[in-house]
Amino acid sequence: MELHIKNMVCNRCKMVVKAELEKLGFNPIRVELGEVVLPEDISQEEKIKIAKHLSLFGFALLEDRKTQIAEQIKTSIINLVHYLKDPLKINLSTYLSEELHLEYPYLSSIFSEVEDQTIEKYFIAQKIEKAKEMLTYGELTLSEIAFQLNYSSVAHLSAQFKKVTGTTPSAYKSDTSDKRKTLDEI
Structure with missing residues (x-):
């Protein structure tokens, strides 16, 4: 499953997002600027959990196609x-x-x-x-x-x-x- 993340603009951002997702129990397959690929689909509750956690670091999940x-x-x-x-x-x-x-x-x-x-x-x-x-x-x-x-x-x-x-x-x-x-x- 792909997640699109706003404000990932540097390599340190990628490291922070990867580390924080791993802390939450998600093991990303790939982390690129603005995008994370998870091995499987996640529930809406898990998306909300990720969004809340990443917002502490200035990131935001993008749901809208135009914003993505x-x-x-x-x-x-x-x-x-x-x-x-x-x-x-x-x-x-x-x-x-x-x-x-x-x-x-x-x-x-x-x-x-x-x-x-x-x-x-x-x-x-x-x-x-x-x-x-x-x-x-x-x-x-x-x-x-x-x-x-x-x-x-x-x-x-x-x-x-x-x-x-x-x-x-x-x-x-x-x-x-x-x-x-x-x-x-x-």
């Missing part, structure tokens, strides 16, 4: 921006359609309805958050960051960065206050 699709889109984008090492060689729309096996206009419509923002805005927000992380570490130049995040130029990254954050990448780097968001806050 929106979460799968978010998970795919988070994987793309934060975990894949190679730049995307195809359009985001093609990538999402291939990942989720659904037509992009349908995905776009559902995402906008559920999340009250476009897929593109969410994608840009994730890329800017990744840029903030890279700037904070200070290991890469702005040119290297722009390349890794698949921007056509430093100017393009800087313009989007300023539009989203209200500050330039250089000003952000020199400011010592903590402004980063967790992935589930984006």
Whole structure:
């Protein structure tokens, strides 16, 4: 049985969900971002028990199909921006359609309805958050960051960065206050 779980956005989330399900007596076959596969079907009471327990850690079970699709889109984008090492060689729309096996206009419509923002805005927000992380570490130049995040130029990254954050990448780097968001806050 598949369970779809909201706010699973990193490898630590996967470890927490797996450990907590095992504490409750469920032994997942597979735990991925946003999804858990259990070896057998569970009752509605067991679902409620899991939902209540996971909510203590900021997770939520997703029952509605549209919400599940929106979460799968978010998970795919988070994987793309934060975990894949190679730049995307195809359009985001093609990538999402291939990942989720659904037509992009349908995905776009559902995402906008559920999340009250476009897929593109969410994608840009994730890329800017990744840029903030890279700037904070200070290991890469702005040119290297722009390349890794698949921007056509430093100017393009800087313009989007300023539009989203209200500050330039250089000003952000020199400011010592903590402004980063967790992935589930984006």
